[in-house]
Amino acid sequence: MTINRRDFLKVSGAGAASTLITGCASQGGASAMKGNPKVVIVGAGFGGATCAKYLRKWGPNIEVTIVEPNDNFVSCPISNWVLAGMKSMNDITHGYGNLSKHGIKMVKDYVVGVDTGKREVKLKSGSSLSYDRLVLAPGVEVLTDSVGGYKEAEAAGKVVHAWKAGPQTAHLRKQLEAMPDGGVFVMSVPTAPYRCPPGPYERACMVASYFKKAKPKSKIILLDGNPDIASKKGLFMWAWNTHYPGMIEYRANNAPRAVDGNKMIVSTEFDDVKADVMNVVPKQRAGEVCGMAGARNDSAGVWCTVKLDSFESTTVPNVHIIGDSVLSNLPKSGHMATNHAKIAAASIVEMLAGRPPISVPVVANTCYSATSDTTAGYVANVFRFDKEKGYVTQPDGGATGQGDEINLAYAESWAQNIWAEALS
């Protein structure tokens, strides 16, 4: 593809001339000289889809391709509401069709290799894509191997994590519907850091909400790998005591070690817990493609560390990581992934034009959790960028201590808006 001179001038302005002369050596501009810069994005979730849209908005000369294996986007936020019967799978499932309106190319495929030297992504279909900059937005890889017997029980349909919304969410809802009144739902919380810190506790609320109406003699045992409720503690304690007294048994420091799908038992260090429905959520790491790119570079080789002004890997040049795969003090939330995406997009536009990354000085996280079918609460924090410390949490943020009706309405509106922000 050749540079359209009119667009080129319109888009890049005065800064572009210096790009062509000086920007190539340090910014991977070799192919940019031959044509439009190319960005390949792996994953069309909250992070990847949003990044693609903003790259096209702020850098209309950039060729943006997303590689995504799934036909549809299924939202993790609000997926717990499906378990309560408040929403259907259809409500949380959205198509990718609108992304093409922005000039984004969707490739339905699966990445099987990344050559960061050649700047090339290899696809399962056998073809490959070259890039000037690569954005990895794969979400998390759930480490089912870390729990004994998990894979066998999962294959038999006896245990699911449902920590990636989709068929497992629907399966879990069916299991809950089939469970007799007086049954025991055993759920686990992975050791932090994991995707969506308040998610497991919201899930306990949502399942309790369903039980309260449909099978009130039932019980929930929450096995937490952490020493305490990891997020919005006050809100969830309020909800459990107010809406579901006696229904939820919380056990700290109780990470499951094994599951037995035949006997329906979850085993911890301390005892064997009998379940009617098992929802064990194993620990997680950065998505597989991050491993292929050599970008799982934290001390444990599990998560990705990035320069927070651009979300470029601290060790792998031209590769940016956004969303839940990143290790930082920014929460692993879908909302945060969309904001990683915007910071990365702004900086990538600048870097492809031969300028330094933009330091977006301030960014915020918002996360609603439903506490019943009529109430919700939230946590909100603002983070300011510091060159040495990264994004520093500002005072006066935090979580609500109780849920209410207006925040349930806001939560629903938030979901509609963030889905539209990422996909419309």
Place this chain on the structure above:
Amino acid sequence: MHKKSILLIAGLSFAALGTAHAADLRTQAISATCLSCHGPNGKSGGAIPSLAGLEKGYFVQAMKDFKSGARPASIMKKHAAGYTDAEFEAMGAYFASLK
């Protein structure tokens, strides 16, 4: 963009800004992070208010009042607390420009 706005936005940055283009993109990036709640291009569906086309003075005063507590708020008090007056001005000008 008005000269006044450019000066205000330039005041936000940590490093010296090379061009008006960079200042504009930085303001857009800050403002864009609000849209994960308030909807694409500032147009919201449902209970959360839209930001597109809000009069700048109204936006800036609302944010200052959320921050001080003069205007009752739930989540917006926590958000407003983390932003500067100069950022309110820059974002207000940007949201006012959205159709």
